[in-house]
Amino acid sequence: MTHPAHATTAPATDYPHYRELRSRTDAPAGSSWKVFGTDDQLGTLNFLRLADLARSADAVRAGQAFSLDLRSDTIAPSLAPTREPLVHHIFQRTPFHRDEWLDRFYTQYGSQIDGLRHIAHPDHGFYNGADGTTFTPGTETLSIHHLAQLPIAGRAILVDLDRYTRAQGAPLDHQAGEPVPLATITAALHAQGTTVLPGDTLLLRFGWLDHYRNHSTPEWRENLVHKQFHTGVLQSEDVVEWLWDHRIAMVAADNFAFECWPAQPGTPFLSEAERRGETGDPHAGIMHRALIGLLGMPIGELWDLDALAAACATDGRYDCLITVSPLPIVGGVGSPANATVLR
Numbered sequence: 001m002t003h004p005a006h007a008t009t010a011p012a013t014d015y016p017h018y019r020e021l022r023s024r025t026d027a028p029a030g031s032s033w034k035v036f037g038t039d040d041q042l043g044t045l046n047f048l049r050l051a052d053l054a055r056s057a058d059a060v061r062a063g064q065a066f067s068l069d070l071r072s073d074t075i076a077p078s079l080a081p082t083r084e085p086l087v088h089h090i091f092q093r094t095p096f097h098r099d100e101w102l103d104r105f106y107t108q109y110g111s112q113i114d115g116l117r118h119i120a121h122p123d124h125g126f127y128n129g130a131d132g133t134t135f136t137p138g139t140e141t142l143s144i145h146h147l148a149q150l151p152i153a154g155r156a157i158l159v160d161l162d163r164y165t166r167a168q169g170a171p172l173d174h175q176a177g178e179p180v181p182l183a184t185i186t187a188a189l190h191a192q193g194t195t196v197l198p199g200d201t202l203l204l205r206f207g208w209l210d211h212y213r214n215h216s217t218p219e220w221r222e223n224l225v226h227k228q229f230h231t232g233v234l235q236s237e238d239v240v241e242w243l244w245d246h247r248i249a250m251v252a253a254d255n256f257a258f259e260c261w262p263a264q265p266g267t268p269f270l271s272e273a274e275r276r277g278e279t280g281d282p283h284a285g286i287m288h289r290a291l292i293g294l295l296g297m298p299i300g301e302l303w304d305l306d307a308l309a310a311a312c313a314t315d316g317r318y319d320c321l322i323t324v325s326p327l328p329i330v331g332g333v334g335s336p337a338n339a340t341v342l343r
Contacts, residue, residue, distance in 0.1 A: 018241040028124040030240070031294040040128055041146040043116055043296020047249040048154050051199030056155035059319040060342045064311055068252075068303040068339040069111040074213070075302065079224050079256055083109050107144075108334040113252075113326050114292060114299040115144040117333040121293035122271035122281070128296065137331040144332035147298065148325060154249065155200050156322035156341060157189075160309045162207025164188035174211040175220070177229030179260040182239045194318045198247035201322050205305040206231045208255035232260035235267040235287045244295060250324075251291070252300025252339070259287045300324070300337055308341055317343070 015035065027033040036046045078084055087103040108114065117135050120126040130141050140146075161180060164187070165172050172178050185204070189196065196202075208231050212221065224230075232255050233239055243251065251258055263269065263285030270285045283289075291297040312318045320343035326335035 018244040033128045047199045047247045059321050066308045111302045111337040115334050116142040119288040119292045121289045139331045144326050145328040145330045148328040152324040158203045158318045160205045174231050178231045179234035181234045196246050202248050202251045204253040205309050206255050230256040230261040235263050240290050250298045252303045254305045258299050
């Protein structure tokens with residue numbers, strides 16, 4: 001396996017534009033299957049090779065470091081009905097020794113990475129045509145440990161949608177789970193003066209975690225597991241096209257699912273069965289299917305971006321150096337993020 005994060009120059013590979021992916025007949029339309037190789041395990045993280053890591057380190061100028069991980073007890077109760085808080089045990093062999101273990105450890109509970117095993121496209125399957133029936137513990141295909149072994153390191157850019165929309169006099173409505181279109185993201189980038197470069201990791205701050213921690217009621221937090229209305233990116237083909245054509249390596253945000261939840265009416269990501277009204281899938285129409293299943297783009301969720309955003313707002317610079325260290329669990333579906341930025 002190659003290690004694109006260590007490349008010093010961009011390869012000669014001329015990746016297709018998204019419109020070309022949309023017209024494919026040798027693979028699902030809109031997919032990057034086989035673009036990075038028939039046995040690729042990394043998806044869009046291959047774009048890391050388009051950036052010079054030494055030049056990416058030029059973003060470290062203020063001498064600041066930020067962890068993007070939440071404490072293990074921040075999210076309570078769970079935001080998803082299929083996940084539960086971990087149970088932590090500490091034991092000792094002698095009075096001078098301590099050891100521990102975890103029960104009920106859901107790797108995608110708090111600050112997390114959705115790996116390439118996480119979501120398939122209902123009509124086409126998992127990224128690169130992988131057979132999901134083989135996804136058992138200890139198996140290799142699309143396992144999260146491949147992402148850990150890269151390692152993931154490069155330039156990241158923060159888009160502070162919370163500050164931008166407040167400055168426009170239209171703060172995001174987290175109570176209602178407001179959908180945010182691509183036009184708002186690009187407008188915020190323009191207002192910040194932030195340039196997107198190939199191989200970047202895109203960090204979107206909606207201000208959702210600030211709302212959750214500092215401005216919401218216990219009743220609202222308690223009901224989120226059943227009344228799942230979450231602010232996020234509006235489902236649209238133009239978002240997927242923009243991410244691919246800008247050669248974004250991965251995306252992450254400070255909210256539940258990167259995209260708004262549930263998928264909005266008019267989403268283009270419904271399966272054929274859903275278009276016919278034949279399923280009751282709670283994931284109906286989500287953009288994860290196109291990003292993870294078709295493009296192979298890992299997604300970070302519930303990343304703590306508030307302190308980083310405050311520092312960026314102070315000096316007006318929104319680029320940084322990022323490292324992300326998933327747990328190297330062979331056969332893993334996802335992982336805690338273990339993300340750090342330097343600026």
